[in-house]
Amino acid sequence: MENYHLKVRKIYRVARNMFGDVVISAYIESCDKTELQNLSNKYKSLKDDDEILSYDSDTIILEFKNGNKVRFSSSEWSSISKCNDFNCV
Numbered sequence: 001m002e003n004y005h006l007k008v009r010k011i012y013r014v015a016r017n018m019f020g021d022v023v024i025s026a027y028i029e030s031c032d033k034t035e036l037q038n039l040s041n042k043y044k045s046l047k048d049d050d051e052i053l054s055y056d057s058d059t060i061i062l063e064f065k066n067g068n069k070v071r072f073s074s075s076e077w078s079s080i081s082k083c084n085d086f087n088c089v
Contacts, residue, residue, distance in 0.1 A: 003029050005061065006036040010046040014053050015062050025063040029071070 005027040012026035028039050039058055046053075053060070059073040061083060069083035 003031050004033045004036055005029050006040055008040050008043055010043045011053065011060060013048040014046050014050045017049055018051065018053070019062070019064075022065050023062055024065055027061040027063070029059040029061060 008026055008028050011028070012023065015023045015026050028036065028043075030036050030039060042056075042058075055072070055074060057075050059071060061069050061071045063069045069085075071079070071081045071083050073079050073081075
């Protein structure tokens with residue numbers, strides 16, 4: 001099954017506030033392409049200086065300056081995994 005990705009500026013700004021300028025992009029991920037926009041709307045209330053990023057059962061991928069991508073996912077089991085071109089290990 002293919003996963004789809006969408007850059008979300010609000011998540012990027014909060015992640016950058018947390019991690020600093022090493023973050024260059026932030027994405028949400030879904031296996032349903034039409035659901036991506038609905039998911040991104042959830043994050044419109046984030047403020048740039050927020051110090052917490054609550055993402056329910058969504059999956060967020062942060063891209064760092066060194067080229068690494070890291071997937072943060074949450075459900076019954078949470079996970080953090082390194083990605084290579086959105087294919088996480």
